[in-house]
Amino acid sequence: MRPLLRAPGMSALLVCAALLAVWEIAARLYGNPGLPTAFAALCELPRIFADPQAAFDILDSLRRMVIGFALALVVAAPIGLLMGRSPVAEALMNPLLMVVYPIPKAALMPLIMLWLGVGDASKILVVFLGVSLPLLYHSYQGARAVEEKMLWSAAAMGMNGAQRMFRIVLPAALPEILTGCRTGIVMGLITMITSEMISRQTGAGNILFNAMDMAQYETVYAMIIVIGALGILLDVCFEAVRARLTKWADKDADTTVAAL
Amino acid sequence: MNKSRRIPAIIGAIPIVLILAAWQGLAMSGRVSESQLPSLYAVALRFLEQMASPAFLADAGVTLFRLFVGFFIALVLGIGLGLAAARSRFGAAVIVPLVRVLGPLPKVALYPAFILLLGFDHASKVALVVADATFPILLATLHGASTVEPKLVWSALAAGTPRSRIVTSIVLPAAMPSILTGCRIGLVISCVVVFLAEMITSTDGLGHQLVIASRSFITVDMFVALIAISLLGLVLNFLLGRARKFFLRGFPEES
Numbered sequence: 001m002r003p004l005l006r007a008p009g010m011s012a013l014l015v016c017a018a019l020l021a022v023w024e025i026a027a028r029l030y031g032n033p034g035l036p037t038a039f040a041a042l043c044e045l046p047r048i049f050a051d052p053q054a055a056f057d058i059l060d061s062l063r064r065m066v067i068g069f070a071l072a073l074v075v076a077a078p079i080g081l082l083m084g085r086s087p088v089a090e091a092l093m094n095p096l097l098m099v100v101y102p103i104p105k106a107a108l109m110p111l112i113m114l115w116l117g118v119g120d121a122s123k124i125l126v127v128f129l130g131v132s133l134p135l136l137y138h139s140y141q142g143a144r145a146v147e148e149k150m151l152w153s154a155a156a157m158g159m160n161g162a163q164r165m166f167r168i169v170l171p172a173a174l175p176e177i178l179t180g181c182r183t184g185i186v187m188g189l190i191t192m193i194t195s196e197m198i199s200r201q202t203g204a205g206n207i208l209f210n211a212m213d214m215a216q217y218e219t220v221y222a223m224i225i226v227i228g229a230l231g232i233l234l235d236v237c238f239e240a241v242r243a244r245l246t247k248w249a250d251k252d253a254d255t256t257v258a259a260l
Numbered sequence: 261m262n263k264s265r266r267i268p269a270i271i272g273a274i275p276i277v278l279i280l281a282a283w284q285g286l287a288m289s290g291r292v293s294e295s296q297l298p299s300l301y302a303v304a305l306r307f308l309e310q311m312a313s314p315a316f317l318a319d320a321g322v323t324l325f326r327l328f329v330g331f332f333i334a335l336v337l338g339i340g341l342g343l344a345a346a347r348s349r350f351g352a353a354v355i356v357p358l359v360r361v362l363g364p365l366p367k368v369a370l371y372p373a374f375i376l377l378l379g380f381d382h383a384s385k386v387a388l389v390v391a392d393a394t395f396p397i398l399l400a401t402l403h404g405a406s407t408v409e410p411k412l413v414w415s416a417l418a419a420g421t422p423r424s425r426i427v428t429s430i431v432l433p434a435a436m437p438s439i440l441t442g443c444r445i446g447l448v449i450s451c452v453v454v455f456l457a458e459m460i461t462s463t464d465g466l467g468h469q470l471v472i473a474s475r476s477f478i479t480v481d482m483f484v485a486l487i488a489i490s491l492l493g494l495v496l497n498f499l500l501g502r503a504r505k506f507f508l509r510g511f512p513e514e515s
Contacts, residue, residue: 011357019361034376087267095272096279102493103486104452106368107459107467110474111482114296189366194456197368205369209460212372220372227369235364 012232036218044222054207058226061203064120065192068127069184075128076136077177081169083136084143097136105130105187106194113199123195123203130191131184138180142173175246182242185234193227204230298480306480307487316469320488323454323465326382327492330389331450338394338446339439342401343427346435359398367391367453371460385457385465392453393446400442404435437511440504447500451493466492 020038027037048054082089109126116122146169154164196205204227211219280300286292287299294302310316344351345359370391374384408431416430417423432439458467466489473481 011353012361015357015361032377035373088271091267091269091271092275093272096275099276099490099494102448102451102497103490104455104493107452107455107470107486107489110470111479111486114477114479186364186366189364190368193366193368197460208369208372212375217376220376224369224373228365231364231366232361235360 012236034217036221038221040218041221041225044218045225048207048219048222048226057202057207058204058230061192061196061205062230064123064203065127065188068124068191069131069188071124071128072131072135072184073181076132077139077180080136080139080177080180081143081165081173083140084146084173085165085169090140097133101133105133106191109195109198118199118201122199123192126195127188127191130187134183134187135177135180138183139173139177142176142180143169145176146172175242178238178242178246182235182238185238186231189227189231189234295477295479298483302480303483303487307484310481310484310488316488319465319469320492323458323467323489324492326385326457326465327389327450327454329382330386330454331393331447333386333390334393334397334446334450335443337390338397338442339401339432341394342398342439343405343431343435345398345402346405347427347431355398356402359395359402363395363399368456371457375461380461380463385454385462388457389450389453393450396445396449397439397442400438400445401435404438404442405431407438408434437504437508440500440507444497444500444504447496448493451489451496455489 020042024038027035079089079093083093084090106126108129109122112122112125116125150168150172151164154168159167192203193205193208196203197209200206200210204223208220208223208227211217211223283297284300287294287297287302298306341351341355345355346352367388371384371388374387374391378384378387412430412434413426416426421429454465455467455470458465459471460467462468462471466485469488470482470485473479473485
């Protein structure tokens with residue numbers, strides 16, 4: 001039993017099973033049409049996946065999120081790194097970030113729709129905005145914490161500024177950037193769902209909220225399961241990538257935590 | 261430290277001023293209509309006007325009420341569960357996987373379920389705030405409480421502190437910096453989430469103001485609602501920063 005419990009992902013699966021069981025029992029006790037049983041919602045899943053329109057919608061959501069995320073990575077991470085290394089960039093950007101930080105990005109959707117229409121561009125922009133800030137912040141923190149000695153040595157060995165940025169700062173800040181990416185994934189999902197809820201054309205958020213309006217409660221809960229599974233799946237995949245990319249850093253991190 | 265001191269802080273105003281100038285320039289150039297981008301002046305005027313309007317303030321009050329109720333429930337839950345996970349093996353075995361599964365789930369997707377279960381009133385919005393704000397506080401508490409130096413706990417035990425009081429008199433204060441950081445994240449998230457929930461279904465609150473303005477294409481009012489919620493977030497964030505300074509006096513300052 002022990003080794004089985006220790007298997008990776010086992011505890012997560014157990015938790016999922018437990019949550020479904022609690023839901024099932026609560027639904028049976030509650031007996032409210034607003035809370036169908038977990039079983040009924042799970043039965044709805046094959047229907048959603050068999051419907052080509054629904055499958056297309058979910059893929060469409062993912063496509064927009066990936067584009068928005070990639071754009072944020074390309075734009076926000078370099079700005080963050082620059083802020084971490086250059087005091088001028090830091091002084092320039094910090095107040096702006098402080099002001100922008102509490103603006104609800106997903107709530108900008110109605111406004112952006114006025115400018116860019118209801119199509120893909122608005123939704124991608126909202127995802128981009130939502131993902132950018134955590135990415136920028138973590139890249140900034142990562143670049144700031146790079147050991148000065150490494151940079152001095154690199155400079156002494158004849159690396160110029162750009163080389164130092166790519167060969168020293170970027171790898172050294174990578175673990176922190178990836179932490180930002182992980183927060184970014186969650187933010188991306190939230191903004192994705194919200195943007196589709198506000199401008200309903202395609203997408204997972206569209207199915208969810210349309211089903212809600214048409215009182216198809218089994219579909220509502222099935223879509224919640226789908227979206228939740230998507231979030232967990234993306235998180236697990238990303239964690240695997242992160243563990244590979246920063247194998248060298250994790251040991252360091254552990255020893256510093258132990259040393260604290 | 262020395263390096264940053266040579267740069268005057270005032271240059272931080274440059275990007276903000278540039279953006280505002282670009283906005284005003286674009287609005288005045290006549291290339292965009294008033295309903296696409298109202299001028300900065302019009303927005304500022306309308307904002308001041310709304311600040312004096314009891315109806316608008318009442319909406320802001322409703323938003324604040326939901327925000328605080330949700331945030332305080334999240335605070336209690338987050339700190340309680342975080343401490344439980346850090347201090348007991350059983351707690352860790354249950355709570356850590358639960359957080360790993362529920363953490364990355366986009367909570368907005370749960371909102372329809374909250375509406376169905378709790379109705380359209382305050383409860384569903386508060387529930388969404390709780391669902392979203394608990395996790396950062398919980399994670400921060402867990403992190404803070406599990407990195408408390410064991411020596412501190414041992415010394416306290418050796419000095420005769422009863423086991424039941426270890427958590428309140430050693431672990432909690434030692435984890436305070438981390439917890440307060442989590443609170444800050446949680447508070448801004450609460451602000452954003454309560455606004456989103458009000459946008460989705462509501463009959464009052466700042467989010468509802470935005471939706472009404474957007475349905476009737478009164479762009480000025482959309483800006484005003486967005487500015488109001490952002491200012492609220494900014495002010496709360498600032499106040500919590502102050503509270504943090506107050507609670508952490510005597511702690512070695514960390515970055």
